[in-house]
Amino acid sequence: MHILQVDNLQKGFDAPSGHIDVLRGVCLEVAAREFVAVVGESGSGKSTLLQILGTLEPADGGEVLFEGQSIFGLSARAQARVRNERIGFVYQAHHLIPELTALENVMLPLQVRGLAQDDARARAHALLSRMHLEARASHVPARLSGGEAQRVAVARALVGKPRLLLADEPTGNLDEATAQEVFAAMRELCAEQGASVVMVTHSLSLASASDRMVRLKGGILE
Ligand code: ADP
Ligand code: MG
Numbered sequence: 001m002h003i004l005q006v007d008n009l010q011k012g013f014d015a016p017s018g019h020i021d022v023l024r025g026v027c028l029e030v031a032a033r034e035f036v037a038v039v040g041e042s043g044s045g046k047s048t049l050l051q052i053l054g055t056l057e058p059a060d061g062g063e064v065l066f067e068g069q070s071i072f073g074l075s076a077r078a079q080a081r082v083r084n085e086r087i088g089f090v091y092q093a094h095h096l097i098p099e100l101t102a103l104e105n106v107m108l109p110l111q112v113r114g115l116a117q118d119d120a121r122a123r124a125h126a127l128l129s130r131m132h133l134e135a136r137a138s139h140v141p142a143r144l145s146g147g148e149a150q151r152v153a154v155a156r157a158l159v160g161k162p163r164l165l166l167a168d169e170p171t172g173n174l175d176e177a178t179a180q181e182v183f184a185a186m187r188e189l190c191a192e193q194g195a196s197v198v199m200v201t202h203s204l205s206l207a208s209a210s211d212r213m214v215r216l217k218g219g220i221l222e
Helices: 046-053 076-086 102-112 117-130 146-158 176-193 204-208
Strands: 002-015 018-031 035-039 061-066 087-090 164-168 196-200 212-217
Touching: 002 046, 002 196, 018 046, 018 061, 018 196, 035 046, 035 204, 046 061, 046 164, 046 196, 076 087, 087 146, 102 117, 102 146, 117 146, 146 164, 146 176, 164 176, 176 196, 176 204
Parallel strands: 035 196, 035 212, 087 164, 164 196
Antiparallel strands: 002 018, 002 061
């Protein structure tokens, strides 16, 4: 069973210098529990692809099936629900809310979902402990190291047990050893939860440690 089936995906932008075709027929299938790495030069459209897969950006053509269902056919409200319940996002910068503690940041997606405060707290706590971050639970992001903040961001993305994690250069700001740590934590937790992953990275060592590596070049995946 495929989590994601992408067929002939097209996307262009009207830039000041004229129209540019960024995605020119991207095809990709991601199996349940599969960890796929996407590599490609800067500007090749990796972030654009992830934004579309995450229902954050419309496409110009083609089809994306998520668990067998077209995401383009969904209403805005249904797309928001898919994002909250079935997709997790991690970016290069942690994007944690600066005023909230690590624990409160991880609780947030569950609260958006309407989970009771105590349940949200218990689940967030369990996940932070699982990530060896229990001693950091009450710290605000500014008091976390880069690797810790990124692990909290991973915990926030996975606390709701999404079927798919979309990660856009999640280790791009980290040194190599810390990048390995964050990657390992992400892999382990996704395997445990049975989530599939599409991760954009510039690190060939992380890409080769994934189940599969695909390259975005000239607007298509090879
Ligand atoms: P990557 O993540 O691989 O570096 P992006 O997906 O961010 O590449 O960008 C691909 C191309 O699309 C770039 O040329 C970028 O300038 C252009 N682009 C991305 N988003 C927009 C936008 N909202 N408006 C205009 N051009 C864009
Ligand atoms: Mg990018």
